[in-house]
Amino acid sequence: MRERLNTRYYTIILGLGILILVLVGYFFYDTAVQEQVDFIAADAPIPLEDIENRIENGVHVQTGLLDGEGLNLVIAHCTACHSAQLVTQNRADRDGWKKMIVWMQETQNLWDLGTQEETILDYLAKNYAPEEVGSGNFRRAPLKDIEWYELEK
Ligand code: HEC
Structure with a gap:
């Protein structure tokens, strides 16, 4: 009987311990994330x-x-x-x-x-990556909207 009670206490205490650890951990994590966000926002010239x-x-x-x-x-x-x-x-x-x-x-x-x-x-x-232009790297883009005219004789 005594043994059983002890085990139960241990389980409860262990459970509470884990809960507290998780809460404390979350608190610090949350604060760290918030600080990061504040830092980024504070750093920008335009808020x-x-x-x-x-x-x-x-x-x-x-x-x-x-x-x-x-x-x-x-x-x-x-x-x-x-x-x-x-x-x-x-x-x-x-x-x-x-x-x-x-x-x-x-x-x-x-x-x-x-x-x-x-x-x-x-x-x-x-x-805003470079646009692929033509087939070779150094070729200009093909001309567009060209107005052709008849050569005079
Ligand atoms: C402190 C002032 C300042 C800030 C902030 C700034 N620029 Fe500039 N930037 C200039 C000036 C001055 C020129 C030259 C303008 C001109 O030639 O009329 C320029 C020119 C440029 C050019 C043209 C370069 C070229 O070769 O023609 C680009 C692209 C550019 N900026 C991008 C950016 C980007 C991306 C950012 C953000 C990371 C930025 N600029 C932030 C001052 C600034």
């Missing part, structure tokens, strides 16, 4: 909550940037000095975008993008 998020046909209406993961960060960092058109008009691979960012940092006072740089580069490389 993320001020960005108008209307998307139509996959395009962010206010800026013309393509919708995708990292859009908010690109708006927050990359429209602070110039129009988003400078971004949307350009195409480059990840390396090329990295070079443009470094160029702006060295010559145009662009700030350190910190941990957000990865997300921003992912966004740019994915949504």
